Amino acid sequence: MTHEIERDTVPSRWPSGLPLPPDEDLAALHTTLARRAQDDGLLDVAYRTVDAPLGPLLLAATPAGLVRVAFEVQDHERVLEELAARVSPRVLRAPARLEDVARELDEYFAGRRRTFDVPVDLRLLAGFRHVVVEHLADIGYGRTTSYAAVAAAAGSPRAVRAVGTACALNPVPIVLPCHRVVRSDGAPGQYAGGAAAKVALLELEQRVGP
């Protein structure tokens, strides 16, 4: 896990000469804590990481749905801090809530899935950006469209630059496919996960076929 915090192994005031308190395995206790936090309605943001062909992805969900997908280049630790500040500091590593998303992403990368069925929580976006990102789901698998066409579909044909910004700020890339929005001259354009990741996703979809 890239964002694992170091833990202490020896208490600072433990006297020499006495056996060290055993270094306990806390994994099982952490799992129980995550389950009980969920049962008590305290798990405001659950997260986990998954290994993807593009590198590790951070997945985070509120009780309403998937709220964030982040590439490694976006700095997972910084993303968690942003979620704490903007959604709730009750952020806990809790893989159970993200099992469906993780499975669907696996299937997507294996070329066995073209659309995602998981609920999405777009609370991190407001106004026009929210509208644009919602429209991304209409761009079919294996197809691409231009920033200008998305602007027109969102009802603001002149807001091409704003569409670019909205795509860059898409909180759930891959699941809402901002990678299918490319420049009018056909060049892939920028991507939150890096230009190479965008090309890789488009190539995957080309290979599998629309």
Next chain:
Amino acid sequence: MVEPFEHAVARHGATVLRVCRAVAGRTDGEDAWSETFLAALRAWPDLEPGTNVEAWLVTIAHRKAIDVLRARARRAVPVGDVPEGARPLVGRVEDGRDLDLWQAVAALPTKQRHCVALHHLGGLPYDEIAALVGGSAAAARRAGADGIAALRRIYGTTEGEHA
């Protein structure tokens, strides 16, 4: 606090578990650990920035460990059931490796056990410990030192204390 709660679990989970086990015993200590972090998760958004999170958690852990012990005492059948904390330590060991540390700590008198848990395992200063266990800071310091001395006798060590 606006920091992700996961940081508190990752940084202080091991310390909290040691305090819980020293006060409540190995198994009940695990229940106390869960209760501690659930209570902390509930209170986390309202915790003042700049709070010493470890000391805050250790204080909650101490209270939860006592709660778990009390709940067990209420459930316990009054005849023939010795609470874990009061179980006498059978014999001494020549070579401490065979002796479970939590068993040795459990055999200490209550105040010594709590002071060792809070100071030597939890890192709290004695004036704060006095507020939790009652009495003066000096008495808490003495109980902690007596507790460590007793553990040294059990493990047959005599080296000086570092901290």
